[in-house]
């Protein structure tokens with residue numbers, strides 16, 4: 001493939017820091033790969049002196065495959081931090097031993113629950129513990145909301161993790177950052193290359209800051225118009241931030257190779273940040289807007305439409321159906337199956353959400369780490385696949401088994417505990433043999449354990465085998481089972497998406513999952529207010545919804561169809577076309593007559609604020625929705641698009657959850673309040689659950 005002049009400039013750039021603002025479909029991946037190749041082949045930079053950071057294992061895998069190299073520092077931020085801690089940095093200084101384990105969030109939760117029980121701690125709302133743990137990590141413990149023993153629990157948890165030699169995902173990055181800071185000489189790289197830089201969060205930025213020495217070159221590629229994960233904490237306006245920090249040169253990749261002129265022109269309506277976007281293809285056909293009564297009628301229509309497309313020679317794999325919420329997939333999937341159309345729902349399922357794998361992961365950990373009694377307890381106490389013992393009974397049995405072994409020197413192999421202990425005794429060499437998979441399956445009597453008679457036996461066995469296959473692809477012979485389990489703990493999220501990919505099936509997925517993909521035919525459904533955009537409380541989330549819609553539209557190469565319901569199922573969903581549809585230029589769309597009429601009535605294609613307000617009010621009345629708080633709006637003050645009312649008076653308000661705060665901004669529809677412990681929060685003025693303390 002011949003690189004265009006923008007792509008060439010990016011590949012050949014040699015500045016100390018370079019930021020590439022890459023439009024959708026402009027060949028980001030192509031440029032990244034060519035850059036690495038150029039540095040290695042032309043500039044003789046050894047792979048060992050490059051660090052390539054991505055956000056998904058899939059992206060890292062694609063780069064590694066296309067480069068034909070498996071170098072350690074090519075991977076996700078967390079994966080690279082893990083390898084640095086395993087191979088380059090002195091983890092002992094932080095109180096860990098070198099063979100530490102990576103802990104999944106679920107494991108941390110289980111540990112926290114166990115500690116709560118053991119120490120008789122009073123923790124309010126235990127069902128919210130996962131959320132609180134997550135928040136604790138994001139805010140470094142600054143948010144303690146309830147009067148309970150949370151602080152004590154956090155201290156115990158920290159000590160227990162060190163004792164058990166385990167690190168959470170976040171701790172991997174934090175610890176690597178800390179050690180890079182205290183040992184700046186230990187890892188001096190020539191190049192750092194980052195993909196999808198717009199998704200970096202504060203922790204990743206801190207890691208980058210320590211990794212990049214003055215002599216290290218930084219080459220970062222991203223698209224500010226594809227920021228769809230700010231709820232995960234990605235840093236707002238990363239481009240200006242990096243530009244200022246490293247005096248980075250800015251380049252752009254404006255040429256989109258993917259979509260027809262019509263699709264691109266329409267998508268431009270949703271562009272923010274003023275980025276250039278040029279097409280290079282023919283105009284193509286108009287974007288089709290369809291109206292459906294409800295999701296059932298729509299599913300029938302889509303099945304018929306797809307059948308016809310297939311008869312015309314369109315491969316199922318070239319068709320994508322996108323929706324806002326995962327719950328929308330069910331009716332579609334069932335209907336397509338009824339019509340005999342192969343389809344695949346892309347669901348992000350973590351390994352921990354599949355019960356048999358959740359259990360088997362603990363079994364493997366206890367085989368690999370004899371000192372990890374908490375994993376052994378989890379494996380034994382599992383009611384479905386383990387022995388179903390209580391913690392007390394499991395501890396007693398463990399003690400007994402150890403005594404018996406001392407006395408008789410033999411294991412009976414009669415239960416899971418005995419089998420795990422047997423495998424532990426065989427030591428790590430057994431796990432490195434070529435037949436390690438068979439050894440594990442037979443010695444653990446897995447078929448028996450998973451119960452031959454159970455209805456889910458076949459699926460469970462397949463899942464376990466798939467997990468062992470994933471481990472098998474990880475060079476278990478050289479790295480050992482422990483290191484591979486750590487990688488598995490990190491990649492568990494994406495494991496099943498990758499492996500189950502069917503080439504000739506219609507793909508059903510959420511808009512979030514569509515990022516990075518492309519299809520000839522895209523059906524983007526449910527463009528009703530309350531779904532697309534999702535009912536939200538603030539301008540910040542509103543803008544993110546726009547970017548998400550933009551991402552969805554720009555996945556289409558040839559044909560884009562957008563649809564709405566006149567009688568939607570969800571209580572918070574407004575009937576009729578959502579305002580995003582009305583933002584599309586009339587000449588680019590083919591729409592039903594009543595849609596065009598409505599549009600004429602409104603007199604303008606621009607959805608203005610009054611319109612938004614009305615829709616919000618209607619939606620609220622429809623369900624009498626109480627929830628009005630928006631997501632945290634820490635950076636709201638710095639947004640260019642938000643008009644600040646300079647006449648705002650300073651007033652104190654009280655919020656049931658956040659306490660007393662001060663109004664710092666007032667706009668036509670929003671109020672921004674700053675709370676001492678929670679920072680800035682934005683509310684819709686009309687529904688703000690605020691008590692005004694002094695007027």
Ligand SMILES: Nc1ncnc2c1ncn2[C@@H]1O[C@H](COP(=O)(O)OP(=O)(O)OP(=O)(O)O)[C@@H](O)[C@H]1O
Nearest residue numbers: 002003004024025026027028029030257258516517
């Ligand atoms: N110089 C080029 N000439 C022709 N086609 C190109 C060129 N560069 C990239 N492409 C093609 O453009 C398409 C989009 O490229 P790619 O998937 O790398 O884009 P991207 O920037 O990662 O997209 P997105 O951010 O939207 O996911 C691919 O099909 C790729 O082969």
